Amino acid sequence: MIDKNDIVVECKNISHWFDCRDDNKKIGNLWQGNDFRKKVLYDVNIKVLRGEIVALVGPSGCGKSTLLKAILGTHPPLQGDVIINGSISYKPSRHCGIVYQTYSLFPFLTAIENVAIGPLLDKTNTVSRTFHPFKTQEMKKTFHKRAAQLLDDLGLGNALNSYPHEMSGGMRQRTAIAQALIMEPEILLLDEPFGALDETTREECQRLLLTLYMQNEKRRNEGKTPYTILIVTHELSEAILVSDRVIALSQHWNWNNNSQDCPGATVVYDSPAPVYPPDVEKEILEFTSQKNEIKKAAFDPKYCQSRDIYNKYWKLLLNS
Amino acid sequence: MKNLFILVLIVSLTFTFGCGGSTPPPATDKPVTVQAKPVGEAQKFSLAWSEWPGWSVFGVAHELGILDGKEGKLGTIEKKYNVDIILKEMEYDPCITVYGSGQVDAVCLTNMDTLPNCLGVKSVGILPNDTSEGGDMCIVVGIKTPADLKGKTVYGLEKSVSQYMLVRNLELNNIKESEVKWVNMDPAAAATAMQQKKPGYDAIVAWNPFCLQTLATRTDSTVLFDSSTIPGEIIDMVIVKDSSLKKKGGKEFALALLDAYYQVMDRLKDPKTEDETLKLIAEKFSNLSLEDMRKVKKGTKYIYTPEEALKFFESDKIKKTMELVVDFCVSHAVVDKKPVVKFGNEKDAGDADFRFDPTYLKEIIKTRK
Amino acid sequence: MIIRKPFQEKWKPILIGLISIFLMIGLYFFMSFRQHEINPKDTTIPTITQLMKGFSKITAVSHRGQTWIGQDSKATLYRLFLGIGMSVILSLLIGLSMGCFAFLEAFLLPINALLAKLPPTAMLAVFFVLTGTDTTMFIAMIVFGLTPTISQNIYLAVKQIPMETIYKSYTLGGNSFEIVYKIIFKMVLPAIIDSIRLSIGPAMVYLIAAEMVVGDVGFGYRIRIQSRLLNMSVVYTYLAFLAFFGFFMDFLLKYIKSRLCSWQRT
CATH class of the missing domain: 3.40.190.10 (Periplasmic binding protein-like II)
Known part of the structure; x- marks a missing residue:
């Protein structure tokens, strides 16, 4: 059985829609009759376990970002709850780290300051900073040390004092990951993190995520909390490559035997993905077959079947 | 470099023409x-x-x-x-x-x-x-005689007929100019300040129409003296x-x-x-x-x-x-x-x-x- | 002429700038020369000797040990600094709170937009009632004139900060207050300094206009009285000083910006 404490994030019956009375455009089959609601998510249920790297994929407009925002807490769902570590999340907090495609770093801070600012904001406040300047200074030193160590681990040892605009896109994203990781969040959300990078840099960053996954074993043994990561991406290869579990959302599914009347996107695919350590060649055959499976389940408008068919993660997990 | 030469050329040309032909003096x-x-x-x-x-x-x-x-x-x-x-x-x-x-x-x-x-x-x-035989006035509030002006502050436009009128009247009343504090202020502004009953504005010197306005708006104000004491000056x-x-x-x-x-x-x-x-x-x-x-x-x-x-x-x-x-x-x-x-x-x-x-x-x- | 093509050499733009300044000075003395050809006794466009005389007049030490320029600079700059300083503090409060909090935005934005359109120079009588005619009035005038504009600039700069940055700050454990002054303030700092730089001109206009009407010391006072007496040699020397002060303040702010905001892409 699964330990309840191992569930980091639970999305419970999440449904979401946008009010589009002002929006004249009818958007696909999501815009129904006289209903003014543009339905986005319908009854999404996801449980993420500690130490997993989950990839969230789906056709564009399926609500991946909406779900991510709901989990992050900036835009809570209209129906259902996001439960992080047992308590309902309704606003962004230190439990959820986030790395965006852009704007993740503070432009006025150097790499090391960008990483160290998290603990500083978290562990001190205005009062303590004002009345205990020496103590604050000392804490700042420790944070900087930790930040430098972390950046060094991520291969940014020689860019500690660079400002974001002086860094390359890959360096910026790695710094952003460090900035989030130093907080040791319950879950780290990555929103299309490498979408703007060139291929070589992207691969480099993907390897970094795999390294983090590899470290989880070690961390478990050392009694540290392993990293839990949810990555939203539009690239299937990336999803299969970096994650150990792929979840796909799609609006193309058969609801109530009526494919036209879709109440919103839901989870149509949830399955483990093989993990390829950074230095291991991936098995092309296995890789492509899973890719095709996801394409069929989530991306093909003509394939409109029950959502349960490819939801095999929990079955597999419970059987093992 | 070529661009610079062209620019210098344009500049110098403008300058020469400017010296030669522009800014005509008044036609008259x-x-x-x-x-x-x-x-x-x-x-x-x-x-x-x-x-x-x-x-x-x-x-x-x-x-x-x-x-x-x-x-x-x-x-x-x-x-x-x-x-x-x-x-x-x-x-x-x-x-x-x-x-x-x-x-x-x-x-x-x-x-x-x-x-x-x-x-x-x-x-x-x-x-x-x-x-001006009365058109320039010293308007006061709560001041009865010119002698009472001693030590008071009078507001009005400096180095103008207002100041001249005040100084001449002080002379006529045997008051030294240094005994009265003169503070520069636009006559319209001084009149406004007095009409608003700003404290400290007990005496102003101004000309018409500001004087008429002030006398009409502020009923407790009076004319201490005016230019009729120095006719034709x-x-x-x-x-x-x-x-x-x-x-x-x-x-x-x-x-x-x-x-x-x-x-x-x-x-x-x-x-x-x-x-x-x-x-x-x-x-x-x-x-x-x-x-x-x-x-x-x-x-x-x-x-x-x-x-x-x-x-x-x-x-x-x-x-x-x-x-x-x-x-x-x-x-x-x-x-x-x-x-x-x-x-x-x-x-x-x-x-x-x-x-x-x-x-x-x-x-x-x-x-x- | 390719648009935005910079010069290869650094000295070129400096040289051209100097030429333009010399051209302006040259044009002035040319006009002065023409005017003195028409009337040798003219005082309205002073020649260089007249200007020198004006300069010695304003720097002459009176029996109280003071010079005109000394007294007036002290008074005007004191009012100017105090006025701009208070406007900046007030604008920061207003601009940041408008940019950050929806309630304050809804409450302050309409007033701000209205006040930004009112020229304080046309409302002297209101200031008399509100503040009297002392230093407070001059400062109030500058504050009234500048605050709506600067706070609107700050507000717009805050609005330009991507939401991602703010969400990010929350995930790093910051509370709203901390985020405002540790993140948002730092991000809009360049915009604030630029806004102050652009406000020096209007601040001077408001102050000089007020000093022309009220007061017996300061640049505005001296310029008004001396232009009535046609002592343009004094007036123009004062204007030169004003330009210098403005230029100096601009330079100072530019320097401060380069020091405080070295993170900005140049």
Whole structure:
């Protein structure tokens, strides 16, 4: 059985829609009759376990970002709850780290300051900073040390004092990951993190995520909390490559035997993905077959079947 | 590098052309244009005036069609003398600057403000419009006698007739100037502050229409003294550049101004047309009501006829007044250098910085008979 | 001429700038020369000797041991600094709170937009009632004139900060107050300094206009009285000083910005 404490994030019956009375455009089959609601998510249920790297994929407009925002807490769902570590999340907090495609770093801070600012904001406040300047200074030193160590681990040892605009896109994203990781969040959300990078840099960053996954074993043994990561991406290869579990959302599914009347996107695919350590060649055959499976389940408008068919993660997990 | 050369070339070209041809001086000062024009055409002259009972008369003359203030258009008198008079209405302070920089040929000023001007521009007083006999006032609240002013602060425009009026009245009351604190403030602002009952504003010196307003708005305010104690010392007049008078048509310009002024005065003197004319003047003077305008008229002693004006110009009184004013201007740093003020025509007083010249008054008396 | 093509050499733009300044000065003295040809005794466009005389006049030590320029600079700059300083503090409060909090945005934005359109120079009488005619009035005038504009600039700069940055700050454990002054303030700092730089001109206009009407010391006072007396040599020397002060303040702010905001892409 699964330990309840191992569930980091639970999305419970999440449904979401946008009010589009002002929006004249009818958007696909999501815009129904006289209903003014543009339905986005319908009854999404996801449980993420500690130490997993989950990839969230789906056709564009399926609500991946909406779900991510709901989990992050900036835009809570209209129906259902996001439960992080047992308590309902309704606003962004230190439990959820986030790395965006852009704007993740503070432009006025150097790499090391960008990483160290998290603990500083978290562990001190205005009062303590004002009345205990020496103590604050000392804490700042420790944070900087930790930040430098972390950046060094991520291969940014020689860019500690660079400002974001002086860094390359890959360096910026790695710094952003460090900035989030130093907080040791319950879950780290990555929103299309490498979408703007060139291929070589992207691969480099993907390897970094795999390294983090590899470290989880070690961390478990050392009694540290392993990293839990949810990555939203539009690239299937990336999803299969970096994650150990792929979840796909799609609006193309058969609801109530009526494919036209879709109440919103839901989870149509949830399955483990093989993990390829950074230095291991991936098995092309296995890789492509899973890719095709996801394409069929989530991306093909003509394939409109029950959502349960490819939801095999929990079955597999419970059987093992 | 090529770009730079082109730029330097353009710059130097502009500069050369700029030196050669641009910024023409005021057309009136260019003797070439005068000669180039046909003999019969009306010469252009300009007069700057600001709103004041004595000077708004020129605005009335324009309304009546005696003088057409617009360039290129002639009123009846302008036709008579064949001059084109351009009337330029502006605030009082700009009048000073505009005249000083030679932009206009004639200007309406007080005798005091004439002095700093005449040091730069040799000037001739041709027409006394009025003298202030009550139009400049010291308005007070809770102060009974001039002696009570001691130790108080008085607000008003520095180095102006306001300060002159105050200083002269203090003298008359045997109070030392240093015993009263004088603080510079725009008369309109000082009047506003007193009307708003701002603490500390117990005494102000200003001129009309601000005084009338203040007295009406603040019922507890009274006039401590006004310019009627120094009759004839504050003279509002028209002064003309000596160089403009010497130009072709200069004399006609002066005569036309005088003629127009006395034609309006005739209407003001005549009981039949008095109210109508006063209304017209009021329109050009802060849009006052007829009643208020009557009060203003009391404080402003119009000089109605050229005969009166001539007598005034040739009196001993005006000579003494000018001595007082010049002394005041020198002692209060209004002027750096003592200006030479004389009385008489060009032959007698042509070397003075400023002269009161009765020539034109005499001439107009002859033609009016 | 390719648009935005910079010069290869650094000295070129400096040289061209100097040429333009010399051209302006040259044009002035040319006009002065023409004016003195017409009237040798002219004082309205002073020649260099007249200006020198004006300069010695304003720097002459009076029996109280003071010079005109000394007294006036002290008074005007004191009012200017105090006025701009208070405007900046007030604008920061207003601009940041408008940019950050929806309630304050809804409450302050309309007033701010209205006040930004009112010229304080036309409302002297209101200031008399509100503040009297002392130093407070001059400062109030500058504050009234500048605050709506600067706070609107700050507000717009805050609005330009991407939401991602703000969400990010929350995930790093910051509370709203901390985020405002540790993140948002730092991000809009360049915009604030630029806004102050652009406000020096208007601040001077408001102050000089007020000093022309009220007061017996300061640049505005001296310029008004001396132009009435046609002492343009004094007036222009004062204007030169004003230009210098403005230029100096601009330079100072530019320097401060380069020091405080070195993180900005140049």
